[in-house]
Amino acid sequence: MDSDGKSDIVESMHELGLMNHLLQDALAAARGGPVCGLSVRVGPLSGVVVEALQFAFEALSPGSPAAGATLTILETRPSFRCPDCQTRYETPLGAYQCPACGGTAGELCGGNELELVSIEVPDHV
Numbered sequence: 001m002d003s004d005g006k007s008d009i010v011e012s013m014h015e016l017g018l019m020n021h022l023l024q025d026a027l028a029a030a031r032g033g034p035v036c037g038l039s040v041r042v043g044p045l046s047g048v049v050v051e052a053l054q055f056a057f058e059a060l061s062p063g064s065p066a067a068g069a070t071l072t073i074l075e076t077r078p079s080f081r082c083p084d085c086q087t088r089y090e091t092p093l094g095a096y097q098c099p100a101c102g103g104t105a106g107e108l109c110g111g112n113e114l115e116l117v118s119i120e121v122p123d124h125v
């Protein structure tokens with residue numbers, strides 16, 4: 001039985017692919033210049049493992065203009081829209097009651113994002 005190690009690799013490959021995409025976005029935004037930091041927003045429902053994303057960044061960034069850059073991962077919370085009173089609200093994972101009217105029919109409208117939020121470039125380019 002050697003399938004356990006294999007599935008680990010497949011899972012980290014998933015984050016590697018995602019991180020590669022985010023890194024390309026960051027490098028494109030920097031127009032080929034050096035990048036010293038990037039911020040990424042990750043929702044808890046995105047299926048992305050934050051630790052694996054961090055690991056993927058450390059694996060991918062050396063040799064690129066983002067080598068040595070700081071990766072900041074901003075974890076969001078699920079957000080909902082209440083169909084009864086139209087309130088938009090965020091709750092911890094596992095709770096979804098509307099804080100305004102107590103309704104439980106909230107529709108998920110966020111929490112599954114994975115996106116580049118911002119990059120930092122050195123002052124003296």
Ligand SMILES: [Zn+2]
Nearest residue numbers: 082085098101
């Ligand atoms: Zn409501």
